[in-house]
Amino acid sequence: MRFLMMTTDDRSADNPPDEAMMAQMAEFIEEMSKSGVLLATGGLDPRATRITSSGGKITVTDGPYTEAKEVVVGFALIETRTKEEAIELSKRFWKIVGDGEGVIQQVFGPGDVPPGQ
Amino acid sequence: MTASDTHRAIDAVWRIESARIIAGLARMVHDIGLAEELAQDALVAALEQWPESGVPDNPGAWLMAIAKRRAVDRIRRQQRLEQKLEEIGHGLETEDPAPEFDAVLDAVDDEPIEDDILRLVFTACHPILSPQARAALTLRMLGGLTTEEIARAFLVSEATVAQRIVRAKRTLSEAGVPFEVPEGAERAGRLASVLEVIYLIFNEGYAATAGTEWMRLDLCQEALRLGRILAELAPEESEVHGLVALMEIQASRSRARTGPSGEPVQLLDQNRALWDRLLIRRGVEALLRAEKLGVPPGPYVLQAAIAICHAQAVTAEETDWARICALYEVLARVAPSPVVELNRAVALAMAYGPERGLELVDTLVSEPSLKDYHLLPSVRGDLLTRLGRLDEAREEFERAASLTRNAPERDLLLERAAACASG
Numbered sequence: 001m002r003f004l005m006m007t008t009d010d011r012s013a014d015n016p017p018d019e020a021m022m023a024q025m026a027e028f029i030e031e032m033s034k035s036g037v038l039l040a041t042g043g044l045d046p047r048a049t050r051i052t053s054s055g056g057k058i059t060v061t062d063g064p065y066t067e068a069k070e071v072v073v074g075f076a077l078i079e080t081r082t083k084e085e086a087i088e089l090s091k092r093f094w095k096i097v098g099d100g101e102g103v104i105q106q107v108f109g110p111g112d113v114p115p116g117q
Numbered sequence: 118m119t120a121s122d123t124h125r126a127i128d129a130v131w132r133i134e135s136a137r138i139i140a141g142l143a144r145m146v147h148d149i150g151l152a153e154e155l156a157q158d159a160l161v162a163a164l165e166q167w168p169e170s171g172v173p174d175n176p177g178a179w180l181m182a183i184a185k186r187r188a189v190d191r192i193r194r195q196q197r198l199e200q201k202l203e204e205i206g207h208g209l210e211t212e213d214p215a216p217e218f219d220a221v222l223d224a225v226d227d228e229p230i231e232d233d234i235l236r237l238v239f240t241a242c243h244p245i246l247s248p249q250a251r252a253a254l255t256l257r258m259l260g261g262l263t264t265e266e267i268a269r270a271f272l273v274s275e276a277t278v279a280q281r282i283v284r285a286k287r288t289l290s291e292a293g294v295p296f297e298v299p300e301g302a303e304r305a306g307r308l309a310s311v312l313e314v315i316y317l318i319f320n321e322g323y324a325a326t327a328g329t330e331w332m333r334l335d336l337c338q339e340a341l342r343l344g345r346i347l348a349e350l351a352p353e354e355s356e357v358h359g360l361v362a363l364m365e366i367q368a369s370r371s372r373a374r375t376g377p378s379g380e381p382v383q384l385l386d387q388n389r390a391l392w393d394r395l396l397i398r399r400g401v402e403a404l405l406r407a408e409k410l411g412v413p414p415g416p417y418v419l420q421a422a423i424a425i426c427h428a429q430a431v432t433a434e435e436t437d438w439a440r441i442c443a444l445y446e447v448l449a450r451v452a453p454s455p456v457v458e459l460n461r462a463v464a465l466a467m468a469y470g471p472e473r474g475l476e477l478v479d480t481l482v483s484e485p486s487l488k489d490y491h492l493l494p495s496v497r498g499d500l501l502t503r504l505g506r507l508d509e510a511r512e513e514f515e516r517a518a519s520l521t522r523n524a525p526e527r528d529l530l531l532e533r534a535a536a537c538a539s540g
Contacts, residue, residue, distance in 0.1 A: 034231065035133070036345035039395060077395075079338065084129035109371075109393075 002039070002107040003086040005093070007074040010100040017097075024096045032078065037089065041076040077107065123168045127176075131160055134177040135261040138184055140233035143296050145188050149240050150286030153258055155191070159184035234259070235350040236296050242311040243294050250285040251314040252321075253278050259346070260339050270336045271321060308351075312360050312417065315343050319364050337368055348403065358407035359417030365400035366424035369393040380525040385433040397428045416452040419444055438468035455484045463496055471503040491520035495530060502537060511537035 017025075032038035048071040050061040065071060076093075080086045086104055094100065135156060142152035159180045173179040241254040252271075256262045264282065268275040299307040322336030344361040351357050373391035376382050404425055407418045414422070423444045430436040445461035458481055466474025478497050487493045498513030514534035518527045 034346065034349040036342035036349075039399070079342070081132055081335070081338070082125070082129060084125045085132050088126065088129040088133060 001081065001083065001086075002077060002079050002109050003083070003104050004107050005076045005078060005086065005090055005102060005104050006072045007097075007100060007102040008070075008072055009102075010073055010097055012073070015098070021096060021098075028092060028096055032076070032089065037078050037080060039077045039079055041074075043074045044072050046071055046073055120168045123172065124164070126172050127160070127163050127167055130163075130172070130176040130180070132261040134180055135160075136234055136237065136259045137177065137230050138181050139258050140237040141181060141230055142184055142188055143237060143240070144228070144233050145185070146192070147296050148290055149237060149258065149296065150290055151191075152188075153286070155184045155187045156180070158187050231350055232298070234346070235298050238311055238347060238350070239298055239307055240289065240294060240296055242307075242314045243289060244307065244310040245292055245294065246285050246288060248314060248317055250281050250288075251310070252318050253281045254285045255314055255343065256318065256339060257282055259343060262339070270333065270339075308354060308356065311347070312356060315340050315347070316360060316364070316417075318343070319367075323367060334371070337364075337371070340364060341368060348406070352406070353410065355407040355410040355412050356415040356417045358403045358410075359415060359419075359421045362400045362403035362407065362421035363417055363424055365396045365403060366421065366428050369396035369400065369428065381523070384427060385436075389431065389433075392428065397425075400428065401425055414447065414451070416448060419448040419451060423448070436467070438464055442468045455481055455487050456490075459487070459490075459493060459496060462500075466500055466503075471500045475500045475504065489520055491517045491526075491530075493517075494520070498530075498533065498537075502533075507537040 029038065029041065046064055048063040048065070050063065050065075052059045052061070063071060078086060078089065080089070083104075083106070090102070090104055094102070138156045138159065139149065139152050142155050143149045146152055146155070162183050163176075163180060167173070237258060238255070241258050242251045246254065249271075253267055256267050256270075257264070262270075264279050265275050268278040271278070298304075319337055319340030322333045322338075322340065341361075341364050344357070344364055347357050348361050369392050370384070370387060372393065373387035373389070374382055382388075400421065404418065404421050407414070407421070423441055426437050426441050426444070441464045442461065445457065445464050449457050449461055458477060462474045462477040462481070464474075465477060475497070478493070478500060481487055481493060482497075484493075494513040495517035498510045498517060501507070501510035501513060511534045514530050514537065518530035518534065521527050521530065
């Protein structure tokens with residue numbers, strides 16, 4: 001099963017990551033690749049561009065946004081056997097980062113039947 | 118957290134940690150079967166205690182600590198027994214053996230766990246075991262799968278798998294197979310044995326038609342995961358990257374391999390928009406890692422390179438058949454087999470015209486190992502059709518139809534035979 005783990009708020013504006021945390025995170029990411037779990041990962045520019053389509057009219061709004069939680073700042077695409085495994089890995093991630101917020105969502109692949117079908 | 122939540126959480130921790138725990142213990146006790154039993158003891162302890170106490174902060178370390186304690190108990194008991202026997206013999210007191218165990222424990226903490234996992238891979242895939250036994254042992258010890266899950270994946274009974282695993286452990290123990298990564302001349306052969314098992318697991322899942330049997334698809338995932346782990350543990354082995362590349366590319370086609378009613382779709386007829394770009398990219402990266410090592414390509418690297426030729430063609434028409442021919446030619450030298458020759462014939466026909474392909478196919482007609490292989494007459498029929506020799510083509514398609522066990526494929530072959538008859 002594939003999961004997209006997204007960080008929507010890592011409080012990095014208030015608490016910039018220190019060297020110790022960066023080292024721990026690097027080690028964690030290495031461990032995730034070594035265990036064959038991590039498929040892709042990356043950080044995102046918080047100056048997002050929002051596109052809204054309504055009644056045939058498309059509106060483009062450039063960030064940054066005042067509410068930190070409005071955009072994704074980082075993601076990891078992982079492959080695990082169960083959702084619980086993804087949650088356990090996510091817990092380890094947040095133990096390193098500290099305070100913040102994120103979401104985990106399953107990415108449907110071949111063999112997964114999306115709900116309602 | 119409810120009890121069943123805790124159980125699912127334990128299950129997740131086990132899948133993440135079990136290989137590391139078993140590998141670490143195996144270095145202490147020099148027996149992977151015993152190491153697995155001790156790890157299982159720790160799992161039982163977690164199942165007993167965590168629903169009450171909650172999941173500990175560092176669950177992996179908790180499990181390892183319990184398992185190590187059990188290992189030390191076991192060694193002490195063994196030593197006391199041997200000491201008793203000795204005392205009976207000589208009537209002598211010996212020194213307290215405790216410091217030695219502490220040294221062992223410290224050593225376990227010092228060495229990187231990755232080395233132990235690699236030792237575990239090589240031991241579980243020892244050629245002394247049958248490929249089926251190696252596969253079961255590998256999925257259990259490195260994949261953290263239960264006997265029941267392995268049984269379901271391989272469509273055999275749980276008792277069969279359980280017996281396979283027990284026998285495999287006993288065989289390794291009785292043969293005194295050392296817990297180590299083979300070096301020198303032995304290494305290449307042992308590595309081939311490991312790769313064979315991983316590819317067997319992958320093909321077991323891949324050969325099944327997709328969609329209906331989700332467990333089989335999971336088997337492909339397991340194989341990919343094992344391959345990806347191995348690529349990090351043994352980055353200097355080009356064939357490991359070759360196998361990973363091959364599996365990534367093959368897995369990238371999962372969604373395109375079957376039609377709406379479950380019928381198989383041939384590679385050249387697949388909707389390439391359904392191919393998984395992420396897996397293709399990972400496959401290409403894995404092949405680049407192999408190529409960077411600068412050693413002559415082995416069979417997996419070559420097969421991966423061929424698979425990537427297909428993956429990089431935007432349409433079937435744009436396939437670089439000349440390059441595929443050249444790769445098959447090298448493959449036929451490195452790992453000669455009639456099936457490789459047949460594939461090479463197809464590539465030759467695509468690149469240089471049906472005569473060239475037919476020339477090679479005709480040399481394979483008397484090959485005993487291809488006697489009942491339906492693809493031989495099927496390929497021959499196709500080439501004869503393209504050359505306008507329809508009567509001969511019809512006979513080949515009918516022969517192919519009588520040899521295949523796959524119903525939709527048989528229908529297709531009979532249709533082609535009928536088309537030849539009507540000119």
